[in-house]
Amino acid sequence: KQEVTQIPAALSVPEGENLVLNCSFTDSAIYNLQWFRQDPGKGLTSLLLIQSSQREQTSGRLNASLDKSSGRSTLYIAASQPGDSATYLCAVRPTSGSRLTFGEGTQLTVNP
């Protein structure tokens, strides 16, 4: 059974800092990995989707990397802003089926 772990569970940083969120998964037979953002009282917003054949994806100040063999992904946020405050979740899709397994999330607070 796939297990996804996110470290740290919570992170508080001053505005402008670069930061890294970590995601690890136990079964490397994945089809893709997604990073989502969830704001309080809202649904999830997909930030980046990395196919299993890819090593990284970039969107603006966000960069996500994937090391499938070691079961790890990182989400790098450059020059953090208070508006980045949210919970960040990673999710993996297996090679068969569309069932995503989610981590428990990292709650990020960026202080002005």
Add this chain to the structure above:
Amino acid sequence: DARVTQTPRHKVTEMGQEVTMRCQPILGHNTVFWYRQTMMQGLELLAYFRNRAPLDDSGMPKDRFSAEMPDATLATLKIQPSEPRDSAVYFCASGLSFVRRVDQPQHFGDGTRLSIL
């Protein structure tokens, strides 16, 4: 922007009552997912459909939960009878998924906050 729409946004009802949650997926998406989020369990997949056919509902307590897609514009999740442990936020998501092509990201609705008293 196209959005996944869920109704109702909030629902409070008494134990034993029937609850129906509705979802309008994004037009053109071929997969629809129902998730449940709680503090204790995090985000769990309950069921999903591709091209309106149920593919996996193993995450759903089948004695009380049922999920259907009467047409391409409507997905429903029903609980009968409801219990206090069903209290959670229920999310619907839709997306494009293919067997031999890359996925597109899932798009989530804002959820139905369900409280069973």
